[in-house]
Amino acid sequence: MVETFWISRRLEISCQVNGILFWLKRLPVLGKKLPSDLYDRVGLKKLVLALAILKELLSFFFSKLIYFGICIIPALLFFRQRNGVDPGAAFLHIFVCLTLAGAVAKNEIVESDDNSRYAVFLLGMDAKRYALANYLYFLIKTLIGFVVAVFVAFEMAVLLPEGVKLSRLWALLLPLLVLSCKLVYAGFYLVFFQKTDKLPEGAVTAFAAVLLFVAAYLPLLWGWTLPLRWVKLLAAAELFLAVPAAVYLVRAGSYRRIYQRKSDLRISAGAAMEKAIKDKFQEKLELEASSDKQGCAYLNDLFMQRHRKLLRRPAQRMTLILTGILSALMIAMQVFPDLSEKLRANFMGVLPYLPMVMYFINRGETTTKILFFNCDSSMMVYSFYRSPQLIRSLFWERLRSLIRINLLPSTVLALGLPLLLLLAGGSDSPLDYLILPTSVLFLSVFFSTHYLVLYYLLQPYTQELVSKSPAYSTATLVTYWVCFFGANKMGKLISPTLLAAICIAVSLLYVLVALPLVSRLAPKTFRLRH
Numbered sequence: 427m428v429e430t431f432w433i434s435r436r437l438e439i440s441c442q443v444n445g446i447l448f449w450l451k452r453l454p455v456l457g458k459k460l461p462s463d464l465y466d467r468v469g470l471k472k473l474v475l476a477l478a479i480l481k482e483l484l485s486f487f488f489s490k491l492i493y494f495g496i497c498i499i500p501a502l503l504f505f506r507q508r509n510g511v512d513p514g515a516a517f518l519h520i521f522v523c524l525t526l527a528g529a530v531a532k533n534e535i536v537e538s539d540d541n542s543r544y545a546v547f548l549l550g551m552d553a554k555r556y557a558l559a560n561y562l563y564f565l566i567k568t569l570i571g572f573v574v575a576v577f578v579a580f581e582m583a584v585l586l587p588e589g590v591k592l593s594r595l596w597a598l599l600l601p602l603l604v605l606s607c608k609l610v611y612a613g614f615y616l617v618f619f620q621k622t623d624k625l626p627e628g629a630v631t632a633f634a635a636v637l638l639f640v641a642a643y644l645p646l647l648w649g650w651t652l653p654l655r656w657v658k659l660l661a662a663a664e665l666f667l668a669v670p671a672a673v674y675l676v677r678a679g680s681y682r683r684i685y686q687r688k689s690d691l692r693i694s695a696g697a698a699m700e701k702a703i704k705d706k707f708q709e710k711l712e713l714e715a716s717s718d719k720q721g722c723a724y725l726n727d728l729f730m731q732r733h734r735k736l737l738r739r740p741a742q743r744m745t746l747i748l749t750g751i752l753s754a755l756m757i758a759m760q761v762f763p764d765l766s767e768k769l770r771a772n773f774m775g776v777l778p779y780l781p782m783v784m785y786f787i788n789r790g791e792t793t794t795k796i797l798f799f800n801c802d803s804s805m806m807v808y809s810f811y812r813s814p815q816l817i818r819s820l821f822w823e824r825l826r827s828l829i830r831i832n833l834l835p836s837t838v839l840a841l842g843l844p845l846l847l848l849l850a851g852g853s854d855s856p857l858d859y860l861i862l863p864t865s866v867l868f869l870s871v872f873f874s875t876h877y878l879v880l881y882y883l884l885q886p887y888t889q890e891l892v893s894k895s896p897a898y899s900t901a902t903l904v905t906y907w908v909c910f911f912g913a914n915k916m917g918k919l920i921s922p923t924l925l926a927a928i929c930i931a932v933s934l935l936y937v938l939v940a941l942p943l944v945s946r947l948a949p950k951t952f953r954l955r956h
Contacts (some may be wrong), residue, residue: 429560430551437549438541442478449896490571490700494579497524505646512651519651521600522660523642525607532629534564535612536681538688546685548774553682561612565605570600599661606664613671617676627685637766722816726823736796737789737831744787744835750927752842756849769850776843777865777922781909781929784869787835790877793828798887806954814949821882821944829874836870861926871931874906879940884950 498520505511534559536542545551576597618626645651717727730737759766805811839864847862848851879887880902886895916925 427555427558430555441477443475486570487574490575494575511649515651518657520642523638525604526633527638529607531609533615535561536684557681569601594780603661609668609671613674669803719823722819722823730827741831741834746837748835766850779923781913785909788873794881817948818945832870832874840866865926865929868930869931875937882944883951
């Protein structure tokens with residue numbers, strides 16, 4: 427089993443190293459400068475290997491600390507002063523329920539991924555030895571991670587808020603409780619498969635996991651936690667059942683069939699998702715369309731008419747939602763005068779959140795998927811479709827159409843915010859009535875341009891609508907972080923007026939710079955991915 431484990435680890439790390447090298451090779455600027463024999467460079471591969479091993483070692487210690495910091499600590503801070511809940515009892519309640527939910531939601535005894543497919547089916551490794559070796563490694567990682575997290579939380583008193591105290595016996599039992607729950611459910615998983623020849627996955631398992639997750643937090647609203655004797659009984663039962671479960675895992679012999687079944691389900695699920703996407707994009711297609719335009723304008727006009735249900739309906743629904751929200755706020759201000767005063771005092775504080783609001787209501791990324799799937803994926807095989815003149819003309823037509831689509835909800839927001847400010851009592855600065863709508867409209871144009879530019883310069887999609895461009899993924903992630911964290915951070919450092927001016931200037935500058943880049947680079951980058 428030791429040899430099997432080392433082979434599987436080397437295989438997984440090799441896949442990670444090659445994946446990182448592949449990612450580097452696909453970067454727009456850096457990728458072209460990297461040598462073609464990148465995978466043969468031993469020195470570079472050793473460096474990436476060291477980074478992959480470092481990442482694996484860090485996951486031993488920091489993953490559970492992050493788990494504590496996200497799933498447990500904020501809840502304790504929220505509930506510690508509500509209904510007289512004892513912080514220690516609340517911690518045990520949340521920890522036990524989340525442990526059970528995690529054991530049910532994700533069974534690591536048989537992982538169906540590319541690594542297992544390579545090892546079991548391509549390299550012909552013994553499925554049982556492969557599963558047990560990797561599961562034992564997973565349990566060791568989990569044990570070390572929780573021991574470190576519990577030590578930091580209770581012995582060093584770093585993570586947990588004041589008042590959360592548990593005995594050292596519980597601090598020792600908590601990591602063992604996690605392992606016991608994992609082992610017991612893994613044993614149940616194999617027993618169920620042996621008896622029924624079915625995998626215990628699906629709606630029932632998902633419902634049970636969601637129910638346990640909700641049970642971790644919802645009862646605390648009413649001040650109720652699991653009694654300590656229930657926790658003790660549950661811990662004793664799990665520890666007792668973990669031993670026969672571990673023995674059964676060693677003796678069971680159906681691992682290869684489980685790997686095969688899960689691999690088949692994975693393939694069928696991918697095919698079903700692809701079919702669902704195709705059906706979704708095609709079911710709302712309207713064949714009746716006519717246009718008196720010519721050239722690229724004619725092609726774009728027909729496309730927008732035939733796909734108006736896909737392209738315009740969501741924007742129209744968002745327009746109605748925003749209209750309803752703004753109308754409700756206006757009515758509420760008339761009913762509750764105190765609300766008007768509060769809104770007036772803090773109204774310009776909405777500006778740091780405008781980029782995030784426009785990020786979510788924008789239809790740019792969805793529109794590019796529709797363009798690719800229903801038009802470009804078929805047309806890119808023809809060289810004339812990637813000619814500079816045609817790309818430039820079609821890009822401009824599409825940009826104008828996308829701006830018009832996004833202006834539907836943006837216009838409502840641009841008109842509604844100044845009106846809301848006026849009804850709240852008005853602003854001392856007349857400039858605010860100009861800044862608010864201008865910021866909204868410029869941000870709408872920015873996001874419309876941004877996603878279409880990314881699509882033409884990075885074209886991330888394969889025929890199955892899977893994104894295969896690391897540069898595109900990085901660009902969209904950076905966009906999200908800038909909108910969410912960058913704008914909020916700047917909103918605390920500078921005045922709302924200056925922030926609005928920066929948003930307008932950045933939007934205008936981006937459009938002026940990005941459009942020539944598309945004309946220059948898109949003929950080389952706008953192509954099919956495989």
